Amino acid sequence: MSDYAVxxxxxxxxxxxxxxIDDPGIIEAMLTIPRELFVPPAFKSVAYTDEDLAFGDGRRLIEPLALAKLLQSAAIRPDQTVLVIGCDTGYAAAVAGRLGASVQLLTERHDDTTEIDRRLRDLGIDNVSVETGRLKEGLPAKAPFDVILLAGSVRAIPSELTQQLKEGGRLACVVQDDRAGRVTIATRVNGTIGKxxxxxxxxxxxxxxxxAPSFVF
Structure with missing residues (x-):
């Protein structure tokens, strides 16, 4: 067994x-997907550490436990469509894809798409598509989604994204202020959002x- 497998x-x-974290699909996906392939060479030795990794230029790989908490709470099923936002490396989308769902990964960086596509294809993950656009706008042309996953925190649930959920669809994110954060699942039911x-x-x-900052007089 290789050092990375260990x-x-x-x-x-x-x-x-x-x-x-006890969902069998998540456990299996995170046991088999080589996280070290989704980081720059200088970070391979710390790819499995229990903290977020910052690569510079705003690029990050979120810590394994936080991603697993989001995925388990989102309860993704194989027949569902998923939009992943804020995943600069493609790892979160790869794990979601291994759960069997049809995944769209949205990135704002045109230069990321080819590299992410290559990583996914090399791993035989062919149910993840990479799209380029503004994260805040989501993918209205491909909506509605069963699950929208934010690989990062927000200060409030983005209404632009909850509008792109199917009936019964879930948005999974971390809502946090300067003191604490909570994994939050926002579910669309009869046109309203429950959390x-x-x-x-x-x-x-x-x-x-x-x-946007408000004006103070």
Whole structure:
């Protein structure tokens, strides 16, 4: 067994299972997808650490436990459509794709799409498509979605995105202020949005969703 395979197993056993992550599909996906392939060479040795990795230029890979909490709370099924936003590397989309769903990954960086596509194809993941556009706008042309996953935190649930959910669809994100954060699942039911907060979590902020500053007189 390679050192990376050992690191993946240790990640699952020490970071995920000990923190109430027990969904078999998520466990299997995170055991098999090589996280080290989704980071620059200088970061491969720390690819399985229990913290977010910042690569510069705003690019990040979110910590394994936070991603697992989001995915488990979102309860993705194989027959569903998923939109992933804020995943600069493609790893979160790859894990969602291994759950069997049809996944759209939205990125604002044109230069990321070819590299992410190559990584996914090399791993045999052919149910993830990479789209380029403004994160805050989502993908209205491909909506509605069963699940929208934000791989980063926001200060409030983005209404632009909840409008792109199917009836019964869920938006999974971390809502946080300067003190604390919660995994939040916003579900669309009869045109209204209900929320539950099953886990504590902290993630770097997706600044594109930050509210515009208000004028102070």
């Amino acid at each position: 690191a993946r197993r240790n990640m699952v056993e020490s970071q995920l299972r000990t923190n109430r 539950v907060t099953p886990f504590d979590a902290w993630l770097p902020e997706l600044v594109t969703f930050r509210p």
